[in-house]
Amino acid sequence: xxxxxxxxxxxxxxxxxxxxxxxxxxxxxxxxxxxxxxxxxxxxxxxxxxxxxxxxxxxxxxxxxxxxxxxxxxxxxxxxxxxxxxxxxxxxxxxxxxxxxxxxxxxxxxxxxxxxxxxxxxxxxxxxxxxxxxxxxxxxxxxxxxxxxxxxxxxxxxxxxxxxxxxxxxxxxxxxxxxxxxxxxxxxxxxxxxxxxxxxxxxxxxxxxxxxxxxxxxxxxxxxxxxxxxxxxxxxxxxxxxxxxxxxxxxxxxxxxxxxxxxxxxxxxxxxxxxxxxxxxxxxxxxxxxxxxxxxxxxxxxxxxxxxxxxxxxxxxxxxxxxxxxxxxxxxxxxxxxxxxxxxxxxxxxxxxxxxxxxxxxxxxx
Numbered sequence: 001x002x003x004x005x006x007x008x009x010x011x012x013x014x015x016x017x018x019x020x021x022x023x024x025x026x027x028x029x030x031x032x033x034x035x036x037x038x039x040x041x042x043x044x045x046x047x048x049x050x051x052x053x054x055x056x057x058x059x060x061x062x063x064x065x066x067x068x069x070x071x072x073x074x075x076x077x078x079x080x081x082x083x084x085x086x087x088x089x090x091x092x093x094x095x096x097x098x099x100x101x102x103x104x105x106x107x108x109x110x111x112x113x114x115x116x117x118x119x120x121x122x123x124x125x126x127x128x129x130x131x132x133x134x135x136x137x138x139x140x141x142x143x144x145x146x147x148x149x150x151x152x153x154x155x156x157x158x159x160x161x162x163x164x165x166x167x168x169x170x171x172x173x174x175x176x177x178x179x180x181x182x183x184x185x186x187x188x189x190x191x192x193x194x195x196x197x198x199x200x201x202x203x204x205x206x207x208x209x210x211x212x213x214x215x216x217x218x219x220x221x222x223x224x225x226x227x228x229x230x231x232x233x234x235x236x237x238x239x240x241x242x243x244x245x246x247x248x249x250x251x252x253x254x255x256x257x258x259x260x261x262x263x264x265x266x267x268x269x270x271x272x273x274x275x276x277x278x279x280x281x282x283x284x285x286x287x288x289x290x291x292x293x294x295x296x297x298x299x300x301x302x303x304x305x306x307x308x309x310x311x312x313x314x315x316x317x318x319x320x321x322x323x324x325x326x327x328x329x330x331x332x333x334x335x336x337x338x339x340x341x342x343x344x345x346x347x348x349x350x351x352x353x354x355x356x357x358x359x360x361x362x363x364x365x366x
Contacts, residue, residue: 029117039128041127059089059092066115147235170208180200227243263293263348265352275361279335297320302326336365
């Protein structure tokens with residue numbers, strides 16, 4: 001009995017000595033240790049392309065270090081850990097690459113590292129540089145070419161364009177032809193005015209095509225697009241299309257509703273599921289809506305997201321308490337599988353000027 005007791009006591013002392021040590025090592029997490037968080041590339045030339053720097057790091061913890069995610073402040077900078085994981089005591093680098101393309105002057109880029117280091121799960125690095133820009137060529141200023149006419153852009157955007165506004169913007173052009181080029185706008189609508197300066201562009205000359213657009217006179221609402229055509233004597237491509245993207249919204253500040261009596265549009269349902277539809281068939285559904293406000297409701301526009309959908313509105317003006325019906329017909333020709341479409345309704349409801357309706361169908365070929 002005495003010997004067994006001595007053995008038991010020795011075992012207990014041995015376990016007491018071992019367990020704390022093994023417990024400590026098992027619980028010690030990875031630690032991402034960096035010697036520096038900043039690096040300055042100094043002066044670099046855009047024409048020479050990307051530059052690279054390695055940030056040294058060490059895993060000073062007791063478990064494998066892993067970088068889960070690298071996030072950068074711009075698309076022209078990237079970072080990665082080499083190797084992708086580090087055992088305790090191992091060293092590696094965070095390799096950062098910076099592309100100075102289209103940069104100029106003093107720049108700073110940031111790189112965020114998300115790792116399994118519990119004490120510092122996110123670390124941030126920064127790189128700096130003074131970029132000497134390359135000499136710009138003609139194509140940098142006029143990247144679009146249509147025949148012998150080069151353009152700075154061929155699409156203008158008038159976003160959040162109030163129906164009471166008149167806006168102007170400019171197409172900048174360059175004559176890359178060896179002959180004089182005559183410019184004019186073909187059949188401009190009355191809600192636009194155009195000034196071409198000069199109307200005849202000498203070879204190698206720059207010009208302006210200035211557009212003034214009256215949203216109210218256009219009668220357009222919501223998202224829309226206008227296509228205009230520049231007529232020239234260019235032997236390669238005489239007519240050059242340009243486009244205007246619009247988002248016309250109602251200016252409710254101009255004609256406030258007297259006494260606060262506003263219209264209010266309310267749909268019985270904003271969605272509909274046609275269920276299973278045989279390909280090539282046309283199915284119909286009617287959205288019912290009511291003017292629950294205290295003044296006339298005007299439906300400004302109804303637009304479907306797809307040419308496969310035809311809408312039929314029974315009335316555009318609803319007195320308070322009146323209901324209206326919007327019938328839609330969905331043509332499933334050429335379709336297969338789950339289909340989801342939408343219809344946008346624009347009204348003079350100041351609280352809900354845009355109502356988004358949707359429907360779905362499962363088109364089968366049987």
